[in-house]
Amino acid sequence: MVDPVTATAVAGPILDAAGMKALGAALAITVTGLASAWAEKEIGTAAIGAMAENESLFGKGLILTVIPETIVIFGLVAALLING
Amino acid sequence: MRLLEKLWGRKKSSRKSDKKKKGTSNYAYAVTRVRAMKSKLMPKETYPRLLNMSIDEITRFIEESDYKSDIDELAMKYRGADLAEHALNRNLAFTYEKLLRITEGEPNYLISEYLRRYDVWNVKTLLRGKQYNASVEDIQESLISAGEFTYTFLSELAGKESYQEIIESLVETVYYPILQEYDGTNLADIENKLDKMYYSSLFDAIGKPRSKDRKLFAKFVKLEADVKNLGNLFRLKKAGVEQLDEIMPLMIEGGFALNTEKLAALPYEDFVEELRNTEYWDAISSVMGPDMDSLTALESKLTKYSLESATTYSHVSPVSIVPIMDYIIYKNNEVNNLRIIVRGKEAGLADTLIKDQLVVI
Numbered sequence: 001m002v003d004p005v006t007a008t009a010v011a012g013p014i015l016d017a018a019g020m021k022a023l024g025a026a027l028a029i030t031v032t033g034l035a036s037a038w039a040e041k042e043i044g045t046a047a048i049g050a051m052a053e054n055e056s057l058f059g060k061g062l063i064l065t066v067i068p069e070t071i072v073i074f075g076l077v078a079a080l081l082i083n084g
Numbered sequence: 085m086r087l088l089e090k091l092w093g094r095k096k097s098s099r100k101s102d103k104k105k106k107g108t109s110n111y112a113y114a115v116t117r118v119r120a121m122k123s124k125l126m127p128k129e130t131y132p133r134l135l136n137m138s139i140d141e142i143t144r145f146i147e148e149s150d151y152k153s154d155i156d157e158l159a160m161k162y163r164g165a166d167l168a169e170h171a172l173n174r175n176l177a178f179t180y181e182k183l184l185r186i187t188e189g190e191p192n193y194l195i196s197e198y199l200r201r202y203d204v205w206n207v208k209t210l211l212r213g214k215q216y217n218a219s220v221e222d223i224q225e226s227l228i229s230a231g232e233f234t235y236t237f238l239s240e241l242a243g244k245e246s247y248q249e250i251i252e253s254l255v256e257t258v259y260y261p262i263l264q265e266y267d268g269t270n271l272a273d274i275e276n277k278l279d280k281m282y283y284s285s286l287f288d289a290i291g292k293p294r295s296k297d298r299k300l301f302a303k304f305v306k307l308e309a310d311v312k313n314l315g316n317l318f319r320l321k322k323a324g325v326e327q328l329d330e331i332m333p334l335m336i337e338g339g340f341a342l343n344t345e346k347l348a349a350l351p352y353e354d355f356v357e358e359l360r361n362t363e364y365w366d367a368i369s370s371v372m373g374p375d376m377d378s379l380t381a382l383e384s385k386l387t388k389y390s391l392e393s394a395t396t397y398s399h400v401s402p403v404s405i406v407p408i409m410d411y412i413i414y415k416n417n418e419v420n421n422l423r424i425i426v427r428g429k430e431a432g433l434a435d436t437l438i439k440d441q442l443v444v445i
Contacts, residue, residue, distance in 0.1 A: 042112045049117035053124070
């Protein structure tokens with residue numbers, strides 16, 4: 001990340017307050033998106049494994065797989081609050 | 085950590101197993117699937133029911149479970165206890181093959197190394213069969229193609245005329261240098277060497293364990309070696325073998341809690357006293373007595389202990405190789421139990437006698 005103070009000193013205001021906010025919001029979405037993707041991958045593969053042996057676990061597997069989706073929703077909320 | 089090591093240009097760690105590791109491992113998938121498979125194993129309440137059935141009823145009963153396709157396919161060829169035995173062996177081989185299919189990378193490598201025990205088992209069966217002039221069918225009955233060798237290859241070997249031809253066919257395998265020493269009389273020695281070779285190559289595959297799950301896996305294998313050694317020590321002591329140089333070549337090196345050298349040198353009473361200080365004492369104390377005429381109870385206690393420890397370890401490290409190993413030995417135990425029941429019934433043994441042989445958890 002570019003240090004805003006240095007950036008201002010060298011080449012003028014690349015990141016003003018609005019830019020910082022946008023960057024914060026983007027970070028909130030990106031990091032939570034990656035985190036939930038990773039968690040869903042782990043749970044999803046495990047759910048598929050269980051389903052391969054026992055099809056009746058489909059419902060439970062599906063629910064458990066989408067639970068980490070909450071992480072990215074929190075990220076979205078944080079991003080909206082930052083921009084709001 | 086590895087990234088940091090790369091950045092700093094440090095030498096890669098010398099863990100043997102890491103070198104051979106290929107691809108990524110899919111523990112989450114494999115472990116959940118294996119746990120689902122474990123839930124399908126027969127519950128302990130089934131065994132008393134099976135004891136009350138005849139062989140045909142048992143065959144029909146296991147046909148309704150996981151063994152359906154095996155029984156269906158073999159029913160044309162075999163009958164009675166032979167059918168059940170072949171179906172059980174086939175199912176075991178298929179199940180282990182499935183484990184290799186659903187895993188990749190590290191677990192796949194470790195499982196395939198562990199399953200080499202069936203290759204050793206099959207080679208031993210073939211040689212023993214030929215030594216005692218068993219029929220091809222009898223040999224085939226005891227083959228379990230769960231290792232690297234396929235059933236077709238093994239049954240071809242069983243059809244060979246002599247043990248020399250079998251050994252010649254195995255020229256490209258790692259067992260050949262040991263098998264070369266076989267001269268038709270030293271079978272026990274060869275079998276012992278094969279077993280030792282299996283364990284040393286398994287320990288080699290595990291390497292120097294660093295992560296928690298690898299440590300547990302190593303502990304699990306060491307425990308198994310200990311259980312084997314303990315059983316052998318009891319048998320030897322009972323047979324009156326006291327000489328250290330006779331006992332030590334039979335011991336598997338690399339055990340966990342047993343100092344085999346110290347134990348081997350002791351006479352029977354002191355040997356039992358010494359066992360009180362080991363962690364196995366709690367498991368076996370109930371069957372230990374001054375006049376133990378049979379080692380069956382002891383062996384089944386030891387097997388039970390290793391099964392229970394495997395389960396405990398698998399709870400300590402839930403997403404790792406350990407739950408998969410846990411399943412492997414539980415499945416093996418189920419097949420063993422069913423085989424004992426079927427063969428016991430066929431031989432007309434009393435139900436109580438069969439029950440004593442079972443390891444039920």
